[in-house]
Amino acid sequence: MKSSNQVEFAAGLFLILGLAALLFLALQATDTEGFQRQDTYRVEAMFTNIGGLKPRATVSMAGVKVGTVDSIHLDPATLEARVVMKIYEQFDDLPDDSSAAILTSGILGDQYVGLEPGGSPDPLTDGDRILITNSAVVLEQLIGRYLFNTDGEE
Amino acid sequence: MIEALHPNRIGSAVRSLGRAVLFLLVALKRMRCSVFHVGETMRQVYYIGVRSLVIIMTAGFFVGLVLTLQTYDTLNRFGAGDSVSIVLSLALFKELGPVLTAILFAGRAGTSVAAEIGLMKATEQLDALDLMAIDPMERIVQPRLLAGLIAVPLLTMIFNAMALLGGVVYAVLLMGVDSNVFWGNMQNAVGLWDDFGSGVVKAAVFGLVASWMAVFYGWTCKPTGEGVALATTQTVIATAISVLLLDFVLSALML
DSSP: OOOHHHHHHHHHHHHHHHHHHHHHHHHHSSBGGGTOOOOEEEEEEEESOOTTOOTTOEEEETTEEEEEEEEEEEOTTTOOEEEEEEEETTOTTOBTTOEEEEEESTTTSOEEEEEEOOOOSSBOOTTEEEOEEEOOOOHHHHHHHHHHHHHHHO | OTTTTSHHHHHHHHHHHHHHHHHHHHHHHTOOOOHHHHHHHHHHIIIIIGGGHHHHHHHHHHHHHHHHHHHHHHHHHTTOGGGHHHHHHHIIIIIIHHHHHHHHHIIIIIHHHHHHHHHHHHTTHHHHHHHTTOOHIIIIIHHHHHHHHHHHHHHHHHHHHHHHHHHIIIIIIITOOOHHHHHHHHHHHOBIIIIIIHHHHHHHHHHHHHHHHHHHHHHHSOSSHHHHHHHHHHHHHHHHHHHHHHHHHHHHHHO
16 A cells, blocks of 8 residues: 555656646647637728638748738628738738739638738738738639530531 | 337336436535545545556557557658648647547556445445445545546646657658658647647536546445446446547537
8 A cells, every 4th residue: 555645646746747738739739729818900802712721721921921811701891702811910011002812722722812912101000901802713613614615616 | 229229128227327316416516625534535636546547648658659650651652741730739739538548547557446435335334434424425435526527638748648649759750751840830730729729628528427437337336246347347448438428529529
């Protein structure tokens, strides 16, 4: 029979080990955006078709992640998709005439918003709208168009 | 089969479920916090948590190893061997970690708790406590319930960490997947609250269920050698079935 002190020490050690495993997994193995309260500002863009874009998708410029998609709604007036993006505060000098396109990483990869820089000297600020947008390429529509065209030629 | 569906059998099954729920409610109602209870709970955490570490860590390591081995070879046929960490981490955090830990815990610790309480009952120790005006519900049952609730989530985390270690050993060390790609893919795919958090919630629920089943079957067993043996068996069966069933329910709820 172990003494009470040793038992309590082992139990305490077990708690520490378990919590350390929890922290390790939470920090090392997950998308830690739940922790980081990185300062962001919001920018929105209207797309005629967003394809399979989902909230939390990446927003990138020149391949570098500059933010995430916050929310996606259907605008009741224009019946277009309103995509609200959170851009990290450190990228506060993106030109305000930048354009946004919905792209796919690889053939079967996730869809993300790619920003293409413009030439304006004024930066994008909180609440701005990106005017030039390029909708997602929907594979089924492309195939449909291709089939339709070949049918017409024959 | 026909005998199992007999109204009396169904009635008694429903009745024992009701007894188990009432038992838990009584145990929770009489719950009191005091320094003594903290100490006793910690002692139980030692007996059921620390003593289960070896089997949990060994099982976790080999589950991770074999899961990675099987999925890596299949994924590699499609040139997607690098995504093995996504399959591994999602399967572990959401399902395998909590479920396997709870079932192993029932086999390692639940049985000993059931047998201990059953033996206390058989040797009339519970009655003796009652005579001394010590509520056995509070003195015996409550620390074990709480200890399960504390120990199983922690054991699950250790199980997951060991399984990831097994995955790293196979994928990174043996198969040469780049270590940054391995962790990076995982970090991109696993959401902190959606995926990881749901596993922690599941582990806590399963911990309560596993220790609940153990104390319930120990508490209600026939005070004979045969009764204690039956109680330990029933603990494992009831825990395994309710954990698997609850796993489905919780997954559906948290989807």
